[in-house]
Amino acid sequence: MKSISSLFIPVLILVVIIYAAYKKVNVYDSFIKGAKEGIPMVGSMFFSLLAMIFGVNIFLNSGIIDYFFAFLKPILVLINIPVEVLPVAIMRPLSGSFGLALLNDMYKIYGPDSFVSILASIIQGSSDTTLYVITLYFGTIGIKKIRYALWVGLLTDLFMVILALIIVPLFF
Amino acid sequence: MINKLWIFLIISGSLCLLLTGKSDVLNTQILSSGKATLELVMQIFPLVSLWLGIMNIAKESGLLEKVSKFIYPVLHKIFPEIPKGHEAFSYISSNIVANMFGLGNAATPFGLKAMESLQKLNKNKKVASRSMITFLVINTCGLCVVPTTIISLRMLYDSKDPSFIVIPCLIISFISLLFGLLIDRIWSKKEGDKR
Structure with missing residues:
Protein backbone atom coordinates (compact mmCIF):
# COMPACT_ATOMS: atom_id res chain seq x y z
CA MET A 1 0.00 0.00 0.00
CA LYS A 2 2.79 2.37 0.88
CA SER A 3 4.48 2.06 -2.51
CA ILE A 4 1.22 2.82 -4.31
CA SER A 5 0.83 5.87 -2.14
CA SER A 6 4.29 7.18 -2.93
CA LEU A 7 3.82 6.58 -6.66
CA PHE A 8 0.45 8.30 -6.82
CA ILE A 9 1.61 11.92 -6.94
CA PRO A 10 4.50 11.54 -9.45
CA VAL A 11 2.33 9.46 -11.80
CA LEU A 12 -0.55 11.90 -11.54
CA ILE A 13 1.68 14.88 -12.40
CA LEU A 14 3.26 12.98 -15.29
CA VAL A 15 -0.12 11.99 -16.75
CA VAL A 16 -1.40 15.58 -16.53
CA ILE A 17 1.67 17.02 -18.26
CA ILE A 18 1.94 14.36 -20.98
CA TYR A 19 -1.76 14.67 -21.81
CA ALA A 20 -1.52 18.48 -21.96
CA ALA A 21 1.59 18.34 -24.17
CA TYR A 22 -0.24 15.92 -26.47
CA LYS A 23 -3.17 18.36 -26.63
CA LYS A 24 -0.66 21.16 -27.44
CA VAL A 25 -1.44 23.27 -24.38
CA ASN A 26 1.24 25.76 -23.31
CA VAL A 27 1.97 23.79 -20.15
CA TYR A 28 4.33 26.31 -18.57
CA ASP A 29 2.04 29.34 -18.96
CA SER A 30 -0.88 27.30 -17.78
CA PHE A 31 1.00 26.26 -14.64
CA ILE A 32 1.97 29.84 -13.78
CA LYS A 33 -1.58 31.05 -14.32
CA GLY A 34 -2.97 28.40 -11.99
CA ALA A 35 -0.27 28.77 -9.35
CA LYS A 36 -0.99 32.51 -9.07
CA GLU A 37 -4.46 31.70 -7.76
CA GLY A 38 -2.68 30.44 -4.66
CA MET B 1 -22.82 28.36 14.45
CA ILE B 2 -19.07 28.95 14.11
CA ASN B 3 -19.65 32.31 15.76
CA LYS B 4 -21.24 30.74 18.86
CA LEU B 5 -18.56 28.03 19.02
CA TRP B 6 -15.80 30.64 18.85
CA ILE B 7 -17.36 32.69 21.64
CA PHE B 8 -17.70 29.52 23.73
CA LEU B 9 -14.08 28.40 23.16
CA ILE B 10 -12.61 31.77 24.07
CA ILE B 11 -14.83 32.64 27.05
CA SER B 12 -14.73 29.19 28.68
CA GLY B 13 -10.98 28.78 28.08
CA SER B 14 -10.09 32.27 29.30
CA LEU B 15 -12.30 32.08 32.39
CA CYS B 16 -10.89 28.69 33.32
CA LEU B 17 -7.33 30.03 33.03
CA LEU B 18 -8.07 33.24 34.93
CA LEU B 19 -9.91 31.45 37.76
CA THR B 20 -7.09 28.94 38.24
CA GLY B 21 -4.55 31.75 38.28
CA LYS B 22 -2.79 30.76 35.08
CA SER B 23 -3.03 34.09 33.28
CA ASP B 24 0.54 33.61 32.00
CA VAL B 25 -0.65 30.64 29.90
CA LEU B 26 -3.40 32.84 28.48
CA ASN B 27 -0.87 35.51 27.55
CA THR B 28 1.37 32.96 25.85
CA GLN B 29 -1.55 31.64 23.81
CA ILE B 30 -2.62 35.14 22.75
CA LEU B 31 0.89 35.92 21.56
CA SER B 32 1.68 32.57 19.95
CA SER B 33 -1.53 31.88 17.98
CA GLY B 34 -0.58 34.32 15.24
CA LYS B 35 2.79 32.68 14.80
CA ALA B 36 1.26 29.19 14.76
CA THR B 37 -1.24 30.25 12.07
CA LEU B 38 1.41 31.92 9.96
CA GLU B 39 3.61 28.81 10.14
CA LEU B 40 0.70 26.62 9.08
CA VAL B 41 -0.23 28.91 6.19
CA MET B 42 3.40 29.19 5.06
CA GLN B 43 3.54 25.38 4.99
CA ILE B 44 0.35 25.14 2.94
CA PHE B 45 0.99 28.05 0.57
CA PRO B 46 3.70 26.60 -1.74
CA LEU B 47 1.89 23.26 -1.93
CA VAL B 48 -1.45 24.85 -2.71
CA SER B 49 0.16 26.98 -5.42
CA LEU B 50 1.98 24.02 -6.94
CA TRP B 51 -1.18 21.94 -7.12
CA LEU B 52 -3.28 24.81 -8.42
CA GLY B 53 -0.72 25.11 -11.22
CA ILE B 54 -0.87 21.40 -12.05
CA MET B 55 -4.67 21.43 -11.89
CA ASN B 56 -4.86 24.39 -14.23
CA ILE B 57 -2.86 22.40 -16.79
CA ALA B 58 -5.31 19.50 -16.39
CA LYS B 59 -8.20 21.92 -16.80
CA GLU B 60 -6.90 23.68 -19.93
CA SER B 61 -6.02 20.39 -21.60
CA GLY B 62 -9.55 19.07 -21.06
CA LEU B 63 -8.37 16.19 -18.87
CA LEU B 64 -10.39 17.38 -15.90
CA GLU B 65 -13.59 17.37 -17.95
CA LYS B 66 -12.89 13.83 -19.13
CA VAL B 67 -12.39 12.61 -15.57
CA SER B 68 -15.53 14.35 -14.40
CA LYS B 69 -17.64 12.68 -17.11
CA PHE B 70 -16.20 9.31 -16.18
CA ILE B 71 -17.09 9.52 -12.49
CA TYR B 72 -20.40 11.32 -13.00
CA PRO B 73 -22.61 8.22 -12.53
CA VAL B 74 -21.24 7.52 -9.05
CA LEU B 75 -21.03 11.04 -7.68
CA HIS B 76 -24.38 12.07 -9.18
CA LYS B 77 -26.13 9.97 -6.54
CA ILE B 78 -24.35 11.83 -3.74
CA PHE B 79 -24.46 15.28 -5.37
CA PRO B 80 -27.75 15.37 -7.31
CA GLU B 81 -27.74 19.14 -7.91
CA ILE B 82 -24.39 19.45 -9.71
CA PRO B 83 -24.97 19.46 -13.50
CA LYS B 84 -23.40 16.76 -15.65
CA GLY B 85 -19.83 17.39 -16.80
CA HIS B 86 -19.31 20.19 -14.29
CA GLU B 87 -15.70 20.72 -13.17
CA ALA B 88 -16.75 20.31 -9.52
CA PHE B 89 -16.96 16.54 -10.04
CA SER B 90 -13.32 16.18 -11.01
CA TYR B 91 -12.12 18.34 -8.12
CA ILE B 92 -14.28 16.39 -5.68
CA SER B 93 -13.00 13.04 -6.93
CA SER B 94 -9.36 14.19 -6.91
CA ASN B 95 -9.85 15.34 -3.32
CA ILE B 96 -11.36 12.02 -2.26
CA VAL B 97 -8.66 9.97 -4.00
CA ALA B 98 -5.83 12.05 -2.50
CA ASN B 99 -7.40 11.73 0.96
CA MET B 100 -7.71 7.98 0.60
CA PHE B 101 -4.01 7.72 -0.16
CA GLY B 102 -3.24 9.70 2.98
CA LEU B 103 -2.02 12.68 0.95
CA GLY B 104 -3.59 15.42 3.05
CA ASN B 105 -1.36 18.11 1.56
CA ALA B 106 -2.46 17.31 -1.97
CA ALA B 107 -6.08 16.83 -0.95
CA THR B 108 -6.46 20.35 0.48
CA PRO B 109 -5.98 22.33 -2.77
CA PHE B 110 -8.31 19.92 -4.61
CA GLY B 111 -10.88 20.44 -1.86
CA LEU B 112 -10.53 24.21 -2.02
CA LYS B 113 -11.03 24.16 -5.81
CA ALA B 114 -14.06 21.92 -5.33
CA MET B 115 -15.53 24.40 -2.84
CA GLU B 116 -14.82 27.28 -5.25
CA SER B 117 -16.67 25.56 -8.07
CA LEU B 118 -19.56 24.65 -5.75
CA GLN B 119 -19.68 28.34 -4.79
CA LYS B 120 -20.17 29.21 -8.49
CA LEU B 121 -23.30 27.01 -8.49
CA ASN B 122 -24.47 28.40 -5.16
CA LYS B 123 -27.40 30.83 -5.34
CA ASN B 124 -26.77 32.61 -2.04
CA LYS B 125 -23.02 33.28 -1.79
CA LYS B 126 -23.07 33.79 1.98
CA VAL B 127 -24.99 30.61 2.84
CA ALA B 128 -23.61 27.07 2.51
CA SER B 129 -25.29 24.99 -0.20
CA ARG B 130 -26.38 21.40 0.30
CA SER B 131 -23.60 20.00 -1.90
CA MET B 132 -20.98 21.93 0.08
CA ILE B 133 -22.14 20.38 3.33
CA THR B 134 -22.23 16.90 1.78
CA PHE B 135 -18.71 17.42 0.45
CA LEU B 136 -17.48 18.51 3.87
CA VAL B 137 -19.09 15.49 5.52
CA ILE B 138 -17.08 13.26 3.18
CA ASN B 139 -13.94 15.18 4.09
CA THR B 140 -14.42 15.21 7.85
CA CYS B 141 -14.94 11.43 7.84
CA GLY B 142 -11.29 11.04 6.90
CA LEU B 143 -11.77 8.02 4.66
CA CYS B 144 -8.16 6.93 4.42
CA VAL B 145 -6.46 3.76 3.22
CA VAL B 146 -3.02 4.71 4.49
CA PRO B 147 -3.00 6.77 7.71
CA THR B 148 0.67 7.61 7.18
CA THR B 149 1.36 9.73 10.28
CA ILE B 150 -0.07 7.15 12.69
CA ILE B 151 1.78 4.26 11.02
CA SER B 152 5.08 6.12 11.21
CA LEU B 153 4.44 7.01 14.85
CA ARG B 154 3.80 3.33 15.57
CA MET B 155 7.03 2.39 13.81
CA LEU B 156 8.87 4.95 15.91
CA TYR B 157 7.74 3.11 19.06
CA ASP B 158 8.74 -0.31 17.69
CA SER B 159 5.25 -1.67 17.22
CA LYS B 160 5.12 -5.36 16.30
CA ASP B 161 2.60 -4.63 13.56
CA PRO B 162 2.52 -0.92 12.64
CA SER B 163 -0.14 -1.30 9.96
CA PHE B 164 -2.51 -3.30 12.18
CA ILE B 165 -4.81 -0.29 12.43
CA VAL B 166 -5.37 0.05 8.67
CA ILE B 167 -8.26 -2.41 8.25
CA PRO B 168 -10.25 -1.37 11.35
CA CYS B 169 -9.73 2.31 10.41
CA LEU B 170 -11.04 1.67 6.94
CA ILE B 171 -14.09 -0.24 8.15
CA ILE B 172 -14.93 2.32 10.82
CA SER B 173 -14.41 5.41 8.67
CA PHE B 174 -16.42 3.86 5.83
CA ILE B 175 -19.40 3.03 8.08
CA SER B 176 -19.27 6.47 9.68
CA LEU B 177 -19.14 8.02 6.21
CA LEU B 178 -22.39 6.23 5.33
CA PHE B 179 -23.86 7.41 8.62
CA GLY B 180 -22.69 10.97 7.89
CA LEU B 181 -24.19 10.97 4.40
CA LEU B 182 -27.45 9.60 5.79
CA ILE B 183 -27.90 12.24 8.49
CA ASP B 184 -26.76 14.90 6.01
CA ARG B 185 -29.56 13.81 3.69
CA ILE B 186 -32.12 13.71 6.50
CA TRP B 187 -31.09 17.11 7.82
CA SER B 188 -31.25 18.78 4.42
CA LYS B 189 -34.73 17.31 3.84
CA LYS B 190 -35.77 18.64 7.22
CA GLU B 191 -34.53 22.10 6.25
CA GLY B 192 -36.54 21.83 3.04
CA ASP B 193 -33.74 21.89 0.49
CA LYS B 194 -34.70 21.27 -3.09
CA ARG B 195 -33.12 18.14 -4.50
Whole structure:
Protein backbone atom coordinates (compact mmCIF):
# COMPACT_ATOMS: atom_id res chain seq x y z
CA MET A 1 0.00 0.00 0.00
CA LYS A 2 2.79 2.37 0.88
CA SER A 3 4.48 2.06 -2.51
CA ILE A 4 1.22 2.82 -4.31
CA SER A 5 0.83 5.87 -2.14
CA SER A 6 4.29 7.18 -2.93
CA LEU A 7 3.82 6.58 -6.66
CA PHE A 8 0.45 8.30 -6.82
CA ILE A 9 1.61 11.92 -6.94
CA PRO A 10 4.50 11.54 -9.45
CA VAL A 11 2.33 9.46 -11.80
CA LEU A 12 -0.55 11.90 -11.54
CA ILE A 13 1.68 14.88 -12.40
CA LEU A 14 3.26 12.98 -15.29
CA VAL A 15 -0.12 11.99 -16.75
CA VAL A 16 -1.40 15.58 -16.53
CA ILE A 17 1.67 17.02 -18.26
CA ILE A 18 1.94 14.36 -20.98
CA TYR A 19 -1.76 14.67 -21.81
CA ALA A 20 -1.52 18.48 -21.96
CA ALA A 21 1.59 18.34 -24.17
CA TYR A 22 -0.24 15.92 -26.47
CA LYS A 23 -3.17 18.36 -26.63
CA LYS A 24 -0.66 21.16 -27.44
CA VAL A 25 -1.44 23.27 -24.38
CA ASN A 26 1.24 25.76 -23.31
CA VAL A 27 1.97 23.79 -20.15
CA TYR A 28 4.33 26.31 -18.57
CA ASP A 29 2.04 29.34 -18.96
CA SER A 30 -0.88 27.30 -17.78
CA PHE A 31 1.00 26.26 -14.64
CA ILE A 32 1.97 29.84 -13.78
CA LYS A 33 -1.58 31.05 -14.32
CA GLY A 34 -2.97 28.40 -11.99
CA ALA A 35 -0.27 28.77 -9.35
CA LYS A 36 -0.99 32.51 -9.07
CA GLU A 37 -4.46 31.70 -7.76
CA GLY A 38 -2.68 30.44 -4.66
CA ILE A 39 -2.14 33.98 -3.34
CA PRO A 40 -5.79 35.07 -2.99
CA MET A 41 -6.69 31.58 -1.80
CA VAL A 42 -4.11 31.52 0.99
CA GLY A 43 -4.89 35.16 1.80
CA SER A 44 -8.53 34.40 2.44
CA MET A 45 -7.83 31.26 4.45
CA PHE A 46 -5.39 33.01 6.79
CA PHE A 47 -7.89 35.01 8.81
CA SER A 48 -10.42 32.26 9.43
CA LEU A 49 -7.60 29.92 10.45
CA LEU A 50 -6.12 32.59 12.73
CA ALA A 51 -9.47 32.99 14.47
CA MET A 52 -9.95 29.27 14.93
CA ILE A 53 -6.40 28.47 16.06
CA PHE A 54 -6.62 31.33 18.54
CA GLY A 55 -9.89 30.04 20.01
CA VAL A 56 -8.96 26.36 19.99
CA ASN A 57 -5.54 27.00 21.58
CA ILE A 58 -6.98 29.00 24.47
CA PHE A 59 -9.59 26.30 25.03
CA LEU A 60 -7.24 23.31 24.82
CA ASN A 61 -4.50 24.85 26.97
CA SER A 62 -6.91 26.03 29.66
CA GLY A 63 -7.13 22.60 31.32
CA ILE A 64 -10.90 22.75 31.15
CA ILE A 65 -10.95 19.33 29.49
CA ASP A 66 -9.13 17.80 32.50
CA TYR A 67 -11.83 19.10 34.85
CA PHE A 68 -14.44 17.73 32.52
CA PHE A 69 -12.80 14.28 32.66
CA ALA A 70 -12.53 14.26 36.42
CA PHE A 71 -16.26 14.82 36.46
CA LEU A 72 -17.00 12.24 33.75
CA LYS A 73 -14.64 9.47 34.87
CA PRO A 74 -16.89 7.67 37.43
CA ILE A 75 -19.70 7.40 34.87
CA LEU A 76 -17.39 5.98 32.20
CA VAL A 77 -15.86 3.41 34.52
CA LEU A 78 -19.38 2.31 35.38
CA ILE A 79 -20.25 1.52 31.73
CA ASN A 80 -16.85 -0.08 31.09
CA ILE A 81 -15.35 2.47 28.68
CA PRO A 82 -11.55 2.79 28.77
CA VAL A 83 -11.09 6.29 30.19
CA GLU A 84 -7.58 6.66 28.73
CA VAL A 85 -8.83 7.05 25.15
CA LEU A 86 -11.34 9.78 25.92
CA PRO A 87 -8.96 12.76 25.59
CA VAL A 88 -8.06 11.52 22.09
CA ALA A 89 -11.73 11.14 21.19
CA ILE A 90 -12.60 14.66 22.34
CA MET A 91 -9.49 16.23 20.81
CA ARG A 92 -9.99 14.57 17.45
CA PRO A 93 -12.45 17.03 15.84
CA LEU A 94 -10.74 20.07 17.43
CA SER A 95 -7.04 19.76 16.66
CA GLY A 96 -4.94 17.36 14.63
CA SER A 97 -1.60 18.13 16.23
CA PHE A 98 -3.01 17.93 19.79
CA GLY A 99 -4.48 14.52 19.08
CA LEU A 100 -1.20 13.28 17.69
CA ALA A 101 0.68 14.54 20.75
CA LEU A 102 -1.75 12.65 23.00
CA LEU A 103 -1.27 9.51 20.94
CA ASN A 104 2.49 9.91 21.30
CA ASP A 105 2.09 10.07 25.10
CA MET A 106 -0.09 6.97 25.14
CA TYR A 107 2.45 4.96 23.12
CA LYS A 108 5.09 6.04 25.61
CA ILE A 109 3.03 4.99 28.64
CA TYR A 110 1.12 1.92 27.44
CA GLY A 111 3.21 0.77 24.44
CA PRO A 112 2.00 1.00 20.81
CA ASP A 113 0.40 -2.49 20.76
CA SER A 114 -1.70 -2.27 23.94
CA PHE A 115 -5.47 -2.27 23.61
CA VAL A 116 -5.94 1.36 24.68
CA SER A 117 -3.19 2.57 22.31
CA ILE A 118 -4.67 0.69 19.37
CA LEU A 119 -8.14 1.96 20.19
CA ALA A 120 -6.87 5.54 20.40
CA SER A 121 -4.91 5.16 17.12
CA ILE A 122 -8.01 3.89 15.36
CA ILE A 123 -10.12 6.77 16.68
CA GLN A 124 -7.41 9.16 15.50
CA GLY A 125 -7.15 7.47 12.09
CA SER A 126 -10.86 7.03 11.36
CA SER A 127 -11.76 10.69 11.26
CA ASP A 128 -10.39 14.07 10.29
CA THR A 129 -10.13 17.37 12.18
CA THR A 130 -13.74 18.40 11.58
CA LEU A 131 -13.41 21.94 12.93
CA TYR A 132 -10.29 22.64 10.85
CA VAL A 133 -11.82 21.29 7.64
CA ILE A 134 -15.01 23.33 8.11
CA THR A 135 -13.14 26.54 9.02
CA LEU A 136 -10.67 26.17 6.18
CA TYR A 137 -13.10 25.32 3.38
CA PHE A 138 -15.95 27.66 4.31
CA GLY A 139 -13.60 30.45 5.36
CA THR A 140 -11.67 30.38 2.09
CA ILE A 141 -14.74 30.82 -0.13
CA GLY A 142 -16.41 33.33 2.20
CA ILE A 143 -19.45 31.40 3.44
CA LYS A 144 -20.95 33.09 6.50
CA LYS A 145 -23.84 30.74 7.34
CA ILE A 146 -22.68 27.13 7.53
CA ARG A 147 -26.16 25.85 8.54
CA TYR A 148 -26.07 22.28 9.84
CA ALA A 149 -22.53 21.41 8.59
CA LEU A 150 -20.86 21.44 12.02
CA TRP A 151 -23.66 19.38 13.60
CA VAL A 152 -23.47 16.68 10.96
CA GLY A 153 -19.67 16.63 11.24
CA LEU A 154 -19.63 16.34 15.04
CA LEU A 155 -22.46 13.80 15.16
CA THR A 156 -20.54 11.66 12.68
CA ASP A 157 -17.45 11.95 14.87
CA LEU A 158 -19.42 10.83 17.92
CA PHE A 159 -20.86 7.92 15.95
CA MET A 160 -17.33 6.97 14.86
CA VAL A 161 -16.08 6.84 18.47
CA ILE A 162 -19.00 4.66 19.59
CA LEU A 163 -18.46 2.39 16.58
CA ALA A 164 -14.75 2.10 17.41
CA LEU A 165 -15.58 1.15 21.01
CA ILE A 166 -17.77 -1.67 19.66
CA ILE A 167 -15.65 -2.89 16.73
CA VAL A 168 -12.05 -2.64 17.97
CA PRO A 169 -12.42 -5.27 20.76
CA LEU A 170 -13.47 -7.74 18.03
CA PHE A 171 -9.96 -7.52 16.56
CA PHE A 172 -8.39 -8.71 19.79
CA MET B 1 -22.82 28.36 14.45
CA ILE B 2 -19.07 28.95 14.11
CA ASN B 3 -19.65 32.31 15.76
CA LYS B 4 -21.24 30.74 18.86
CA LEU B 5 -18.56 28.03 19.02
CA TRP B 6 -15.80 30.64 18.85
CA ILE B 7 -17.36 32.69 21.64
CA PHE B 8 -17.70 29.52 23.73
CA LEU B 9 -14.08 28.40 23.16
CA ILE B 10 -12.61 31.77 24.07
CA ILE B 11 -14.83 32.64 27.05
CA SER B 12 -14.73 29.19 28.68
CA GLY B 13 -10.98 28.78 28.08
CA SER B 14 -10.09 32.27 29.30
CA LEU B 15 -12.30 32.08 32.39
CA CYS B 16 -10.89 28.69 33.32
CA LEU B 17 -7.33 30.03 33.03
CA LEU B 18 -8.07 33.24 34.93
CA LEU B 19 -9.91 31.45 37.76
CA THR B 20 -7.09 28.94 38.24
CA GLY B 21 -4.55 31.75 38.28
CA LYS B 22 -2.79 30.76 35.08
CA SER B 23 -3.03 34.09 33.28
CA ASP B 24 0.54 33.61 32.00
CA VAL B 25 -0.65 30.64 29.90
CA LEU B 26 -3.40 32.84 28.48
CA ASN B 27 -0.87 35.51 27.55
CA THR B 28 1.37 32.96 25.85
CA GLN B 29 -1.55 31.64 23.81
CA ILE B 30 -2.62 35.14 22.75
CA LEU B 31 0.89 35.92 21.56
CA SER B 32 1.68 32.57 19.95
CA SER B 33 -1.53 31.88 17.98
CA GLY B 34 -0.58 34.32 15.24
CA LYS B 35 2.79 32.68 14.80
CA ALA B 36 1.26 29.19 14.76
CA THR B 37 -1.24 30.25 12.07
CA LEU B 38 1.41 31.92 9.96
CA GLU B 39 3.61 28.81 10.14
CA LEU B 40 0.70 26.62 9.08
CA VAL B 41 -0.23 28.91 6.19
CA MET B 42 3.40 29.19 5.06
CA GLN B 43 3.54 25.38 4.99
CA ILE B 44 0.35 25.14 2.94
CA PHE B 45 0.99 28.05 0.57
CA PRO B 46 3.70 26.60 -1.74
CA LEU B 47 1.89 23.26 -1.93
CA VAL B 48 -1.45 24.85 -2.71
CA SER B 49 0.16 26.98 -5.42
CA LEU B 50 1.98 24.02 -6.94
CA TRP B 51 -1.18 21.94 -7.12
CA LEU B 52 -3.28 24.81 -8.42
CA GLY B 53 -0.72 25.11 -11.22
CA ILE B 54 -0.87 21.40 -12.05
CA MET B 55 -4.67 21.43 -11.89
CA ASN B 56 -4.86 24.39 -14.23
CA ILE B 57 -2.86 22.40 -16.79
CA ALA B 58 -5.31 19.50 -16.39
CA LYS B 59 -8.20 21.92 -16.80
CA GLU B 60 -6.90 23.68 -19.93
CA SER B 61 -6.02 20.39 -21.60
CA GLY B 62 -9.55 19.07 -21.06
CA LEU B 63 -8.37 16.19 -18.87
CA LEU B 64 -10.39 17.38 -15.90
CA GLU B 65 -13.59 17.37 -17.95
CA LYS B 66 -12.89 13.83 -19.13
CA VAL B 67 -12.39 12.61 -15.57
CA SER B 68 -15.53 14.35 -14.40
CA LYS B 69 -17.64 12.68 -17.11
CA PHE B 70 -16.20 9.31 -16.18
CA ILE B 71 -17.09 9.52 -12.49
CA TYR B 72 -20.40 11.32 -13.00
CA PRO B 73 -22.61 8.22 -12.53
CA VAL B 74 -21.24 7.52 -9.05
CA LEU B 75 -21.03 11.04 -7.68
CA HIS B 76 -24.38 12.07 -9.18
CA LYS B 77 -26.13 9.97 -6.54
CA ILE B 78 -24.35 11.83 -3.74
CA PHE B 79 -24.46 15.28 -5.37
CA PRO B 80 -27.75 15.37 -7.31
CA GLU B 81 -27.74 19.14 -7.91
CA ILE B 82 -24.39 19.45 -9.71
CA PRO B 83 -24.97 19.46 -13.50
CA LYS B 84 -23.40 16.76 -15.65
CA GLY B 85 -19.83 17.39 -16.80
CA HIS B 86 -19.31 20.19 -14.29
CA GLU B 87 -15.70 20.72 -13.17
CA ALA B 88 -16.75 20.31 -9.52
CA PHE B 89 -16.96 16.54 -10.04
CA SER B 90 -13.32 16.18 -11.01
CA TYR B 91 -12.12 18.34 -8.12
CA ILE B 92 -14.28 16.39 -5.68
CA SER B 93 -13.00 13.04 -6.93
CA SER B 94 -9.36 14.19 -6.91
CA ASN B 95 -9.85 15.34 -3.32
CA ILE B 96 -11.36 12.02 -2.26
CA VAL B 97 -8.66 9.97 -4.00
CA ALA B 98 -5.83 12.05 -2.50
CA ASN B 99 -7.40 11.73 0.96
CA MET B 100 -7.71 7.98 0.60
CA PHE B 101 -4.01 7.72 -0.16
CA GLY B 102 -3.24 9.70 2.98
CA LEU B 103 -2.02 12.68 0.95
CA GLY B 104 -3.59 15.42 3.05
CA ASN B 105 -1.36 18.11 1.56
CA ALA B 106 -2.46 17.31 -1.97
CA ALA B 107 -6.08 16.83 -0.95
CA THR B 108 -6.46 20.35 0.48
CA PRO B 109 -5.98 22.33 -2.77
CA PHE B 110 -8.31 19.92 -4.61
CA GLY B 111 -10.88 20.44 -1.86
CA LEU B 112 -10.53 24.21 -2.02
CA LYS B 113 -11.03 24.16 -5.81
CA ALA B 114 -14.06 21.92 -5.33
CA MET B 115 -15.53 24.40 -2.84
CA GLU B 116 -14.82 27.28 -5.25
CA SER B 117 -16.67 25.56 -8.07
CA LEU B 118 -19.56 24.65 -5.75
CA GLN B 119 -19.68 28.34 -4.79
CA LYS B 120 -20.17 29.21 -8.49
CA LEU B 121 -23.30 27.01 -8.49
CA ASN B 122 -24.47 28.40 -5.16
CA LYS B 123 -27.40 30.83 -5.34
CA ASN B 124 -26.77 32.61 -2.04
CA LYS B 125 -23.02 33.28 -1.79
CA LYS B 126 -23.07 33.79 1.98
CA VAL B 127 -24.99 30.61 2.84
CA ALA B 128 -23.61 27.07 2.51
CA SER B 129 -25.29 24.99 -0.20
CA ARG B 130 -26.38 21.40 0.30
CA SER B 131 -23.60 20.00 -1.90
CA MET B 132 -20.98 21.93 0.08
CA ILE B 133 -22.14 20.38 3.33
CA THR B 134 -22.23 16.90 1.78
CA PHE B 135 -18.71 17.42 0.45
CA LEU B 136 -17.48 18.51 3.87
CA VAL B 137 -19.09 15.49 5.52
CA ILE B 138 -17.08 13.26 3.18
CA ASN B 139 -13.94 15.18 4.09
CA THR B 140 -14.42 15.21 7.85
CA CYS B 141 -14.94 11.43 7.84
CA GLY B 142 -11.29 11.04 6.90
CA LEU B 143 -11.77 8.02 4.66
CA CYS B 144 -8.16 6.93 4.42
CA VAL B 145 -6.46 3.76 3.22
CA VAL B 146 -3.02 4.71 4.49
CA PRO B 147 -3.00 6.77 7.71
CA THR B 148 0.67 7.61 7.18
CA THR B 149 1.36 9.73 10.28
CA ILE B 150 -0.07 7.15 12.69
CA ILE B 151 1.78 4.26 11.02
CA SER B 152 5.08 6.12 11.21
CA LEU B 153 4.44 7.01 14.85
CA ARG B 154 3.80 3.33 15.57
CA MET B 155 7.03 2.39 13.81
CA LEU B 156 8.87 4.95 15.91
CA TYR B 157 7.74 3.11 19.06
CA ASP B 158 8.74 -0.31 17.69
CA SER B 159 5.25 -1.67 17.22
CA LYS B 160 5.12 -5.36 16.30
CA ASP B 161 2.60 -4.63 13.56
CA PRO B 162 2.52 -0.92 12.64
CA SER B 163 -0.14 -1.30 9.96
CA PHE B 164 -2.51 -3.30 12.18
CA ILE B 165 -4.81 -0.29 12.43
CA VAL B 166 -5.37 0.05 8.67
CA ILE B 167 -8.26 -2.41 8.25
CA PRO B 168 -10.25 -1.37 11.35
CA CYS B 169 -9.73 2.31 10.41
CA LEU B 170 -11.04 1.67 6.94
CA ILE B 171 -14.09 -0.24 8.15
CA ILE B 172 -14.93 2.32 10.82
CA SER B 173 -14.41 5.41 8.67
CA PHE B 174 -16.42 3.86 5.83
CA ILE B 175 -19.40 3.03 8.08
CA SER B 176 -19.27 6.47 9.68
CA LEU B 177 -19.14 8.02 6.21
CA LEU B 178 -22.39 6.23 5.33
CA PHE B 179 -23.86 7.41 8.62
CA GLY B 180 -22.69 10.97 7.89
CA LEU B 181 -24.19 10.97 4.40
CA LEU B 182 -27.45 9.60 5.79
CA ILE B 183 -27.90 12.24 8.49
CA ASP B 184 -26.76 14.90 6.01
CA ARG B 185 -29.56 13.81 3.69
CA ILE B 186 -32.12 13.71 6.50
CA TRP B 187 -31.09 17.11 7.82
CA SER B 188 -31.25 18.78 4.42
CA LYS B 189 -34.73 17.31 3.84
CA LYS B 190 -35.77 18.64 7.22
CA GLU B 191 -34.53 22.10 6.25
CA GLY B 192 -36.54 21.83 3.04
CA ASP B 193 -33.74 21.89 0.49
CA LYS B 194 -34.70 21.27 -3.09
CA ARG B 195 -33.12 18.14 -4.50
